[in-house]
Amino acid sequence: MKVDSLQKLNQIREEQRQENANNSIVKKILICAGTGCLASESEKLLEILNHVIKARKCGDKVKVVKTGCFGFCEQGPILKIEPDDVFYVRVVPKDARTIIDDHIIQGKIVERLLYEEPTSNKRIEKQEDMPFYKKQMRLAIRNCGLINPEDVYEYIEHEGYSALGKVLTEMTQYSVIDEIKKSGLRGRGGGGFPTGLKWEITKNQHGNTKFIICNADEGDPGAFMDRSILEGDPHGVIEAMAIGGYAIGAHKGIVYIRAEYPMAISRLNSAIIQARDLGLLGENILGTDFNFDIEFKLGAGAFVCGEETALINSCEGKRGEPNYKPPYPAEEGYWGYPTCVNNVETFANIPPIILQGSTWFSSIGTEKSRGTKVFALAGKINNVGLVEVPMGTTLREIIYDIGGGIQEGHQFKAVQTGGPSGGVITEKDLDTPIDYDNLLGIGSMMGSGGMIVLDDRDSMVNMAKFYLQFTMDESCGRCTPCRIGTKRMYELLVKISNGEGTMADIDALKQLSYMVKNSSLCGLGQTAPNPVISTMKYFWDEYMELIKDVDYPVREGTSQINSRVGIKV
Amino acid sequence: MTRPQEISVVDTDLELPQEGFIELEGYIDNIKTTKGALIEILHKAQEIFGYLPRDVQLYIARKLGIPGVEVFGVVSFYSYFNVKPMGKHTISVCMGTACFVRGADKIINKLKDNLGIESNEITEDGLFSLKDVRCIGACGLAPVILVDDKVYGRVKEDQVNEIIDKYR
Known part of the structure; x- marks a missing residue:
């Protein structure tokens, strides 16, 4: 069948809606089939659900639909029952029978599979009541977790x-x-x-x-x-x-x-x-x-x-x-x-x-950045997942309200936005409303929207080294500053993180950073030194603690116990 | 000018299956245009042979009428293409940032110690090869390792042995 006019398209839509309205199917089980949930066996869950439905002969009342990513990857596999709007998390294949027997047939909500709010230990039933979804505005990912992507x-x-x-x-x-x-x-x-x-x-x-x-x-x-x-x-x-x-x-x-x-x-x-x-x-x-x-x-x-x-x-x-x-x-x-x-x-x-x-x-967003932005929230945060918020939302809202705070009660240290091209943002800038220009202003960038949360156990020098290794590997080799510069920077970072670096290495690293940034051909090289520049700016102490020949004056209040500080070798 | 046949040297001990070349030839003959299709062809070749040894690269070059170096240039540029044979099972460790901050570096070191190989190498018995890969997108399960297509999430250092042993 060809849809050869707009009327025909509208007609199909109407028919589709009519069919759904007349259908005897009263309940729909939406099951997440994104890569994250598939990795935790949602495919098998789907199979068993269908099997149980067949065995209970309730195939005319309930339908299982696989959908795209719900975004709440930390709690996967995710399952949602409509029209009850009940949201189940971490459902394993052996829960299939309970869900069909208790929820679908008897109409009882399976309490133990509901999402438990980490701070109040309250179980939450509906998607819209969950803090993870409350502040979100899903525009680009409007259909993810709603429709079957293959239909x-x-x-x-x-x-x-x-x-x-x-x-x-x-x-x-x-x-x-x-x-x-x-x-x-x-x-x-x-x-x-x-x-x-x-x-x-x-x-x-x-x-x-x-x-x-x-x-x-x-x-x-x-x-x-x-x-x-x-x-x-x-x-x-x-x-x-x-x-x-x-x-x-x-x-x-x-x-x-x-x-x-x-x-x-x-x-x-x-x-x-x-x-x-x-x-x-x-x-x-x-x-x-x-x-x-x-x-x-x-x-x-x-x-x-x-x-x-x-x-x-x-x-x-x-x-x-x-x-x-x-x-x-x-x-x-x-x-x-x-x-x-x-x-x-x-x-x-x-x-x-x-x-x-x-x-x-x-009307959504800030003056210079309209609309919403999707972020991939990951790292040491409770609710890892995909979130979409209006521009102008603060990082604090994303990390604490939506993300549920830092894992295992640790202290927030920094958040890296923009991936290997971006920089770190520390506690003091957490209240900056996010948009393209503000993020550039505080030394990071929007990038594609990766947001990696770091806690007090992470070494910033190590992070910089990790990103430099990435850009060094991925440098295509066409222009010299990027090909050789990133390699030299990585070597310096290895030396420093092994505790063998000197103040001269720090100077060289700094100088190289600006050189690579200013003279590379494309965005990869121009942004590759950003992680180094921004960690040096905000976590200078961490670099200094690793330097062996420096008599580093420890500022009051920032001192950390480290035998190397203050000792001239 | 050196004739292509003279360049061709089988540099691996493994015999390449003739049927593979026939399948590849059929594929190349059937695509609409070979203009700009080199990467597609290499994907197909790797699917057939499992890796892209020198002979396969030269075969493609001759078939398309381009210099072998152009094919090698593309193969060596992209990390997805292997020039060495892979083990029976490929263990891929996700080295995305999310996995890294949750300890993927420790996992990969443990695997290296255990298998006695570095990344992109194959064990002596040909059973495993080890790869570090970029984000596979299962950040909620970090750190993640993949054995062939099976995903193991929230892997702890002491679980590594257990996982490998399943495939021995």
């Missing part, structure tokens, strides 16, 4: 493809671009470049062949929002790419995705096939004269390929080394044609903006 009809039922319908039938290329520009949406991959402006520049290039690329090469270790979006809502990204393609005049979209994400690849692939079957990708989409199709290219494990020019080289089958800019990809990109590269999360924000308008979107 296009469920997506259509939840307003899917209606933004594309609106764009194709009611809006011109310019009005789409205007709407995105007015919304104030900025690139969510970390750079923060205004998306509407990027689209406009690409649109204004001459020529009929243009490309739109979705950057799903999520290399930041510890960030997994792009993967969760692709796993939980692949159609949302496909729809947004088609909208972008229409706006800039591209007929071909490419998703560049990490080969390390097999689940995301397979869900995206099946979503593309479903969309093609329905005619939502291909020729004459929704009966208009707009043609658009998407293919995907696999990465092969190189962090630098997240940089747009490197990504384009990799798409062309070459070594993923970055190029000099200008020319920017918007002028000369994939095979020399104008190309627009956007991040997965940026795309995920597009359909809601089109449907609900730029005024609504720009």
